[in-house]
Amino acid sequence: MNRYFIEVAYKGEQYSGFQVQDNAHTVQAEVDKALSILFREKVESTGSSRTDAGVNALQNFLHFDTALPLHPQFLYKINAILPDDVVLKGVYKVPEDAHSRFAALGRSYEYTLYTRKDPFMRDRGYFFPYKLDFDALQAAAGIIREYSDFTTFSKRNTQVKTFICAIEESYWTAEGERVVYNVTANRFLRGMVRGLVGTMLRVGRGKLSLDEFRAAIESRDCTKADFAVPPQGLFLMEVKYPEGLLEPLSFMRR
Numbered sequence: 001m002n003r004y005f006i007e008v009a010y011k012g013e014q015y016s017g018f019q020v021q022d023n024a025h026t027v028q029a030e031v032d033k034a035l036s037i038l039f040r041e042k043v044e045s046t047g048s049s050r051t052d053a054g055v056n057a058l059q060n061f062l063h064f065d066t067a068l069p070l071h072p073q074f075l076y077k078i079n080a081i082l083p084d085d086v087v088l089k090g091v092y093k094v095p096e097d098a099h100s101r102f103a104a105l106g107r108s109y110e111y112t113l114y115t116r117k118d119p120f121m122r123d124r125g126y127f128f129p130y131k132l133d134f135d136a137l138q139a140a141a142g143i144i145r146e147y148s149d150f151t152t153f154s155k156r157n158t159q160v161k162t163f164i165c166a167i168e169e170s171y172w173t174a175e176g177e178r179v180v181y182n183v184t185a186n187r188f189l190r191g192m193v194r195g196l197v198g199t200m201l202r203v204g205r206g207k208l209s210l211d212e213f214r215a216a217i218e219s220r221d222c223t224k225a226d227f228a229v230p231p232q233g234l235f236l237m238e239v240k241y242p243e244g245l246l247e248p249l250s251f252m253r254r
Helices: 027-039 074-081 134-144 192-204 210-219
Strands: 002-010 056-066 086-094 106-114 167-175 178-185 234-240
Touching (some): 027 056, 074 086, 106 192, 134 192, 134 210, 178 192, 192 210, 192 234
Parallel strands (some): 056 234
Antiparallel strands (some): 002 056, 106 178, 106 234, 167 178
């Protein structure tokens, strides 16, 4: 058996999330169906990073095993089967023990706000036409880097054994009518980025002081966080792997 990593991007609006679920329309289910059609045998993939319903990804990964050779037009054929809102961007042969989830070193997300009504941003950002204290937002993002326990920003009904995350980057950028939160960590909890964004927006609007924001983190109480920001503003931007793991197949090289 050969193991392959596949790189995908998708628009999450029509999906109940990334990971396969019973009686739900998911991105992974569409990928598995396309692989199974192409190989003419059942293929079940394993995903690197879960995303919630409505969340988008510019890069996510799965792995699957097959003894069958890959057709030189594998990318073209898979993309012809996949729906328009999912694209296969790359395929990589990896060692048989490589795991798309556990081999990942980190993940990067962006959450986008737009401050003036724009019909072209409706499905890829959060319309937020309110006055914001950008310096307060940036200060809150800096505070996040001081902590490792993010129990406060994990939704309930999660099965994780630890709420510890190593935050590498946490900052806001503003350009014109777009305000974007950027965050990178070794792992993320269920609903974590949206919880961070929603709570920081309370700081930016003067409804929560920086001391109160810090107290919310230290409370380890998810009722102190605000998760009420819509999913379409959230993008999984990158999944990072050790250098040299993702070697493209010959038919992918230019």
